[in-house]
Amino acid sequence: MRSSALFEEKLGSPKKSAEALRQDGTAPSLAEAELKEIQIIEHVWIKMSDGVRLSAKIWLPVDAADIPVPAVLEIIPYRKRDSYAIRDHRNHAWMAARGYACIRPDMRGHGDSEGIMLDEYSLREQQDTIEVIEWLSKQSWCSGEVGMMGLSWGGIASMQAAVKQPPALKAIIPVGASVDRYYADGGYLVGGYAGQGLGWGGVMFGYCVRPPDPAVVGDVWRDMWFERLEQTPMFAEKWLTHQLRDETWKQGSVCEDYDKIEVPVLGVSGWNDCWPNTMIRLLENIEAPCKVVSGPWGHVFPNLGGPGPMAGFLQLALAWWDYWLKGIDTGVMENPAFLAYLQESHAPNPNPTDRPGRWIGETSWPSKNVSVHTFGMIPGQLSEDKGASSDIVEICSPVTLGLKTGEYMPISGVAELAQDQSADDALSVCFDSEPLKDRFDILGTTNVNLRISSDCSHGMVAARICDVAPDGKSTLISYGLLNLKQREGLERCTEITPDEMMEVSVRLNDTGWSIKPGHRLRLALSSHLWPMAWPQAEQATLKLNLASCSLNLPVRHPEADSLIHSPLAEPEAADPPTHEIAAPSQGSRHVNYDIQSGQTVYDVQFDGGKIRFDAIDLTYGSTNTQRYTITEGDPLSAKIEYSADFSFAREGWDVRTESRLVTTCDADNFILNGSVAAFEGENQVFTRTWDIKIPRVVF
Numbered sequence: 001m002r003s004s005a006l007f008e009e010k011l012g013s014p015k016k017s018a019e020a021l022r023q024d025g026t027a028p029s030l031a032e033a034e035l036k037e038i039q040i041i042e043h044v045w046i047k048m049s050d051g052v053r054l055s056a057k058i059w060l061p062v063d064a065a066d067i068p069v070p071a072v073l074e075i076i077p078y079r080k081r082d083s084y085a086i087r088d089h090r091n092h093a094w095m096a097a098r099g100y101a102c103i104r105p106d107m108r109g110h111g112d113s114e115g116i117m118l119d120e121y122s123l124r125e126q127q128d129t130i131e132v133i134e135w136l137s138k139q140s141w142c143s144g145e146v147g148m149m150g151l152s153w154g155g156i157a158s159m160q161a162a163v164k165q166p167p168a169l170k171a172i173i174p175v176g177a178s179v180d181r182y183y184a185d186g187g188y189l190v191g192g193y194a195g196q197g198l199g200w201g202g203v204m205f206g207y208c209v210r211p212p213d214p215a216v217v218g219d220v221w222r223d224m225w226f227e228r229l230e231q232t233p234m235f236a237e238k239w240l241t242h243q244l245r246d247e248t249w250k251q252g253s254v255c256e257d258y259d260k261i262e263v264p265v266l267g268v269s270g271w272n273d274c275w276p277n278t279m280i281r282l283l284e285n286i287e288a289p290c291k292v293v294s295g296p297w298g299h300v301f302p303n304l305g306g307p308g309p310m311a312g313f314l315q316l317a318l319a320w321w322d323y324w325l326k327g328i329d330t331g332v333m334e335n336p337a338f339l340a341y342l343q344e345s346h347a348p349n350p351n352p353t354d355r356p357g358r359w360i361g362e363t364s365w366p367s368k369n370v371s372v373h374t375f376g377m378i379p380g381q382l383s384e385d386k387g388a389s390s391d392i393v394e395i396c397s398p399v400t401l402g403l404k405t406g407e408y409m410p411i412s413g414v415a416e417l418a419q420d421q422s423a424d425d426a427l428s429v430c431f432d433s434e435p436l437k438d439r440f441d442i443l444g445t446t447n448v449n450l451r452i453s454s455d456c457s458h459g460m461v462a463a464r465i466c467d468v469a470p471d472g473k474s475t476l477i478s479y480g481l482l483n484l485k486q487r488e489g490l491e492r493c494t495e496i497t498p499d500e501m502m503e504v505s506v507r508l509n510d511t512g513w514s515i516k517p518g519h520r521l522r523l524a525l526s527s528h529l530w531p532m533a534w535p536q537a538e539q540a541t542l543k544l545n546l547a548s549c550s551l552n553l554p555v556r557h558p559e560a561d562s563l564i565h566s567p568l569a570e571p572e573a574a575d576p577p578t579h580e581i582a583a584p585s586q587g588s589r590h591v592n593y594d595i596q597s598g599q600t601v602y603d604v605q606f607d608g609g610k611i612r613f614d615a616i617d618l619t620y621g622s623t624n625t626q627r628y629t630i631t632e633g634d635p636l637s638a639k640i641e642y643s644a645d646f647s648f649a650r651e652g653w654d655v656r657t658e659s660r661l662v663t664t665c666d667a668d669n670f671i672l673n674g675s676v677a678a679f680e681g682e683n684q685v686f687t688r689t690w691d692i693k694i695p696r697v698v699f
Contacts, residue, residue, distance in 0.1 A: 370555065
């Protein structure tokens, strides 16, 4: 089927000098080129070696049969036909019009693909990706050169494929991706078990049980649907069963196999994303050609979401593909190794507005322009002299502390980013610098070294660094968590001897930040960060020996500044496919506190609305909710409730799914109560429940 809209516009910018083109990532070869007319193939089967067929959508130039083109693959589980149809089209139609075949298969067990997904990032899933790459390279419209790109799961899949080294894969662009499934993915989070990660386990199995479309797969759709409903596991059960970084998590973690990545890598991420650490890890560990970009964005493609300023991701990707898949010297390899946006001091704002700042470039990493600046600690203050105080300071935080931290995975939704930290700071143990006389730039990884003890057999420490304005507002820069039982490594559980001092290091998320003169830098330490991290089984009182405590910041020297003006083009994307908003999306966040009981309830509601796609006569709807409940003074009262509902309707076909997960705990166990239900019209045709206890090993 040919696209209803022909791409007749030309590249908007006038012809630029080679130097300018290299700076903003625009491909010189296309500066005056006509954009290609494209066709869209809504569905094609790709058969895997075990007989399972994946359904794929393809955008490609109409003349690709006569003039084969390179292929760009994005493989994810998020339904190409409805749920992600708009986002997919805006990126892939744009790229196809510039001379690429773009393909979007749904992973097995999702959308219209056959099979069952048994876990994230399985070996079978990775094998499927390799087989799709091989299939692509053999198509008559493909030149044999294949690239991979993707956000989140798709970015991880691209790096996992690179580790496998299929011959046809020539370059990758992972966006907002993680390299360690344990430390920085949906299950465990920078040193603590994530309350929101547990919710992802509930939502994910809700994604898995959505039905295929009978307009694509035919009369077998119902059999396929019930197979998913009956066989899809509760992902959170497996994740909680493996509470240490064992082989379950090492499998598929790219950090285990950096040396096997031999194709060029262009990494893109945002400081406000859940996985901002990947860019520096790639630079530090990959021997293949590697460039990375870290902007102000959340868990989004930088041309489609914020916080801003948004950027011309597709133009940069085009320059990368032209260079590595077509052999055109676009100058992209002359860009800095590390292009970073330093967010400047600004008032805290949970909404995805533009963040002030500036772009800088580092030609190599580690950079000679960045060195460690160490602050010591004295009560209430950061000191230039480490060991200046021998005071002992206690930390025993309210279990509700952390409600201002924001979402683990912000995707530019309603108020997902961190709020003013002042309220949480007031309940933490804080150390402030003097008002800064000069600009103070941070770029890289911050560590907090502590000599600490716990009065019981449990303990967690949360560290936040904040930018405190003269008016007292506190803006979150970065944070990190450490379960004290994992102080000797994530692979082992080391018992805590009450009141015995321990030497520990808390790693914070990487960041790029510029603090204005007159502002203060604050380190805030707490023993809880709810609901970002699940509370420990006991309410611990921690003690710090300040003589052996320090804050170690990666400070970029101001004299080495290399300000880059407009290093990325303005954001572009194809017009969205024809659709109608049948019901608008809307969301809300509320925190309710019961004074009498001490219970705090944090409610997140998001109604994705309903979208009608005229071309396939389908109306798609989605809603999800999160509820986090905890009672002050009782860490065992922690409770999360997640729901995810989806609906699909056309004349003669009206189905929906509902999924629920409720997680609670006692001193010895996590308790999972989950369910899925399926409906045809008003009739419930399927239900399945889980009631599971999992021993608390580490947490």
